[in-house]
Amino acid sequence: MEPRPVRIGLRIFSFGVMAFLYIPLVVIVMASFNASRIPTWPIKDYTLHWWSLALHDQTARTALENSFKVGLAATAVALVLGSAAAFALSRFRFFGKNSLSLLLVLPLALPGIITGLSLLSVIEYLSLTPSLVTVAIGHSTFCIVVVFNNAVARLRRSSSSFEEASMDLGADGWQTFRFITLPNLATALVAGGLLAFALSFDEIVVTNFTAGAQQTLPLWIYNQFRLPNTAQEVNAVAVFVIALTAIPVYLAQRLMRESGGIGGRG
């Protein structure tokens, strides 16, 4: 047990770090209601003007739609491939298993600019046209990792004896999968899928290289930041985006609670 002054010191320090994590988020939410045309602090007047402007912006809406399409496609690919990889790596032993699990996390360990530029080189090499499809393919690389991490965490904690019992009692492979394995894994997959979607929905580094003329919501926001006098509208969209990604993350956290938290990006 730590001495009392140390514990108090740790508590104060931790509180400070948490404040450091949350103050910027509070600032951005307040800024989205700032009535001033130029971003200033402190905020003198509050308005809903930027919110209504953002709500009626057609390019923002198209970008939002694109982000949904890309996120859903990347998540679907990630769910199938990520859970298959998780099964293979946690229920089997084979040569090269460790290098394979390392290969799987590589898209998260290497910076996005490398993934982005690599995919662009391929697009260039094969003379493809960048589109939402290339964006979704790019996103799938890191979405797979997120689903994989969540599924593996669950599979490691649940023993395979239930599956063996099911087989002993006369169920075939499909029935065992359908009635034992899948229900056990379901919440982990939902959590992984939600996180993968949230990650794709927010991604800009890889997207910037693979989107061509298409815009996703982060790209739209990034372009707005560079134009003068539009930042306030973006703040409103920003808060909307924070809320929209917070919901899946919160749900995922609840779903994974019983298996010790989500194995998010790490």
Added chain:
Amino acid sequence: MSTPTASAPFGARRRLSAFFYRHRWLKLLALLIPPLSWIVVVYLAALVVLLATAFWQQDELSGQIIHTFTWDNVRTVKDDPTLHAVTRQTVQMAVLVTITDILLAFPLAYYMARVASRGVRALLFVGVLMPLWSSYLIKAYTWRLMTGDAGTINWALAKIDLGPLHIAFSTTAMWLAFTYIWLPYMVLPIYAALERIPGSLIEASSDLGGRSWRTLRSVIMPLALPGIAAGSIFTFSLTLGDYIMVDLVGGNKTDFLGSVIFRYQGIANDLPLAAAIALVPVIVITIYLLLVKRLGAFEAL
């Protein structure tokens, strides 16, 4: 229990299932081939094409990439003193951000894992997780608002009769923003490592006469090290490749590797040279990964 088994006990499905059960390696292949081939085709092949592109040349008139081998791009990268300076600057920032994040994250993770009550721990865990998943762009942009001359930081400083700081679009602003944005990536693996240390180990240390400091240094630190190393992969590598923050918070006043790569690709439209520059962070990160692998970082990922 009627539904599952009643359907077709000796049907084709059953035979197929039995076949797969007898040939487990076939089941493994069926599970492994789709994700493996996707990763090889989409990710590894793309990395290979990136490497190849670094050795191709660009037709100056048409801008077309000609697939003939040249050392030119790599030589340019190797001999350009500005790029050396940019590399040094970027690596310095990545190291600085990593160290700051360790200093901030370790006490917090320690408090979460070993001091806080269950309820507080759960609250802090979600509290660290939420900023990690909220929009990267917007967090970056907030730091632009906060570090401006008329921003939140100077406003707060004026309240306590300090400041103003002129850190708008400076490397200091970027250091703050990078430290902020990657902090959760450091807290979570350290927390996971600390949480796994059995309490009996710490009791044993104090029974054997180890004081708090000695226990921290000789028992807790060595066991937390893989977690710190795992977190540092993220803080180091994400800082090394970033270009959005350099633009939004740094105002592109200081060149970083990421921003130079992006500029050569996007504005100069010279993909082969951009690819050659991109080899620099790839090499730096590979070296870094080999270093932290010795600390057990991959087991703690």
